[in-house]
Amino acid sequence: MSKFRTLMAAMTVSGMTALGLMAGAASAQTTLRIGLQEDPDALDPTFARTFVGRIVFAGLCDKLFDIDKDLKIVPQLATGFEWSDAGKTLTIKLRNDVLFHDGEKMDAEAVRFSLDRHLNAPRSGRRAEISVVQTITVVDPTTVRLTLSTAFAPLVAQFTDRAGMILSPKAVAAAGDQFAARPVCAGPFRFVERIAQDRIVLEKFPQYWNVANVHVDRVIYQPIPDTSVRFANLQAGALDMIERMSPTDLPAARRNTRLRVVPVPSLGYQGITINTGNGERAKTPLGSDPRVREAFDLAIDRAVINQVVYNGEQTPTAQAVPPASPFHNKNLKAPARNLDRAKALMAQAGVRLPLVVNLTVPPNPDLRQFAEIVQAMTKEAGFDVRINVMEFASSLNAAERGEFEAYILAWSGRPDPDGNLYVFITKDGPQNYGKYLNPEVDRLMDEQRTIADPAQRMALLEKVSAITAADRPILYMWHPTIFLTHGQRLTGFVPVPDALIRLQGVRLAAN
Numbered sequence: 001m002s003k004f005r006t007l008m009a010a011m012t013v014s015g016m017t018a019l020g021l022m023a024g025a026a027s028a029q030t031t032l033r034i035g036l037q038e039d040p041d042a043l044d045p046t047f048a049r050t051f052v053g054r055i056v057f058a059g060l061c062d063k064l065f066d067i068d069k070d071l072k073i074v075p076q077l078a079t080g081f082e083w084s085d086a087g088k089t090l091t092i093k094l095r096n097d098v099l100f101h102d103g104e105k106m107d108a109e110a111v112r113f114s115l116d117r118h119l120n121a122p123r124s125g126r127r128a129e130i131s132v133v134q135t136i137t138v139v140d141p142t143t144v145r146l147t148l149s150t151a152f153a154p155l156v157a158q159f160t161d162r163a164g165m166i167l168s169p170k171a172v173a174a175a176g177d178q179f180a181a182r183p184v185c186a187g188p189f190r191f192v193e194r195i196a197q198d199r200i201v202l203e204k205f206p207q208y209w210n211v212a213n214v215h216v217d218r219v220i221y222q223p224i225p226d227t228s229v230r231f232a233n234l235q236a237g238a239l240d241m242i243e244r245m246s247p248t249d250l251p252a253a254r255r256n257t258r259l260r261v262v263p264v265p266s267l268g269y270q271g272i273t274i275n276t277g278n279g280e281r282a283k284t285p286l287g288s289d290p291r292v293r294e295a296f297d298l299a300i301d302r303a304v305i306n307q308v309v310y311n312g313e314q315t316p317t318a319q320a321v322p323p324a325s326p327f328h329n330k331n332l333k334a335p336a337r338n339l340d341r342a343k344a345l346m347a348q349a350g351v352r353l354p355l356v357v358n359l360t361v362p363p364n365p366d367l368r369q370f371a372e373i374v375q376a377m378t379k380e381a382g383f384d385v386r387i388n389v390m391e392f393a394s395s396l397n398a399a400e401r402g403e404f405e406a407y408i409l410a411w412s413g414r415p416d417p418d419g420n421l422y423v424f425i426t427k428d429g430p431q432n433y434g435k436y437l438n439p440e441v442d443r444l445m446d447e448q449r450t451i452a453d454p455a456q457r458m459a460l461l462e463k464v465s466a467i468t469a470a471d472r473p474i475l476y477m478w479h480p481t482i483f484l485t486h487g488q489r490l491t492g493f494v495p496v497p498d499a500l501i502r503l504q505g506v507r508l509a510a511n
Helices: 051-060 108-120 169-181 227-236 247-255 290-298 302-310 339-349 365-379 392-400 418-425 439-448 454-471
Strands: 031-036 065-067 073-075 078-084 089-094 133-140 143-148 189-195 199-204 218-223 259-265 269-274 355-361 383-389 406-411 474-479 481-487
Touching (some): 051 189, 051 199, 051 218, 073 078, 108 133, 227 247, 227 481, 247 259, 247 302, 247 481, 290 339, 290 454, 290 474, 302 365, 355 365, 418 439, 418 454
Parallel strands (some): 031 218
Antiparallel strands (some): 065 073, 089 143, 189 199, 199 218, 269 406, 269 474
8 A cells, every 4th residue: 555645734714703792701711703694504514504504613623634725635633545446445544632522532433433424314414425435444543444335536525524524422422313502523612502593602622632723712603694784793893704795895895994805716606596306396387397497597697696786796607616626617608698598498488478486595685686686687588586585594494395496595615526516416415405307417427426537527527517507407697706804803814715714823813
């Protein structure tokens, strides 16, 4: 066997804090306050689905690996890895100095337990990400060996997110189904409390393996869905940092000398997911006929929406993979609005007009404005869009049940293109909310996972793009630029393309 590939440690940074709710009690502490766009769903890495949840996990749960600002994979709980057996065996070496928040040691057995849970827990959101793992063997306390059913190029990249988060087996056994109410991981901060729709509080873990790089005592995350209110709290000093600031607030933020705007081109996309096969709500012309979906898409002017809602700060697209990725398909361009073609497609489909389309949208003001513009634009092609505003976590639950026709839904993105595609467009993908089904797409997506050569993978992914561009199960709108904004007291934050807020290295100066 070849020598282990040891990765250079690159600790990323990020710091924030939510509303000054506990000012008196925490006067002797440094408290970071972070404003979130939504309230996260379950704080359990095996089941969690939301981007804001991943922001909280960045402070709570270390992973086997992480990514740095250049999209390179770097170690976190692992120290290195080695592929063997033609890419069907992955051996991972682990740190020997890691404790969970309950004082238990993080070792190879804990890794085996956590990966087994990610793979086999009912309704696991991680299963599809690492489903090729057949056996997990504890070689010794700092070595774990994974045997795969087939070569799987994206696996190490999958371990840079929730599939790579390691949980305390003791805490999981004690909490059972209630683990999310008091999660126990091995990150820089441990869980204190959560009040739904109000705040999540973490405190510094003194036994963290990299505690010398943690410079704040407490973190409070507060969900504030209204972007203007969130920004106003930042300006007033009630927050130290906010994520996903509205581009319409950018001019004011850039003029404010007490604030710093950090633009981060996202790895993800904003899209409209169509229900093509998930229950009774899929049995509509939009769900059953790709010509109607194409007409709906061509009635939308991405450039106008980008300019009106986002001040031209986003990148219109027709695909899931962003320009920053080497797997971005340069030949697949965002379609221009073509109302004549849209009307012709509706006529070909024999649709009775106006065609009612119920559009689910989270309560964020910019997304509501986006939905209203879509409503006005598609009306000219014969659609009658009816907007259904729904709290974000509730909308995800409704989508899983098939209680939608079209759903404005963003994806935060992953460093490997598989992470932007597989779970959304394959038959058993856990986030294939519309139950899109195309056997050729399934075959190609399974095949590309086995290919290590980038050019060969790209050729397969281009075939997938051609099929999904015709079927349109998801109407890709744009790749966002995420504007993380913080006060001048906060220093040491290093932006990473996944736009997560990493707390290592962050400092907060006194007022």
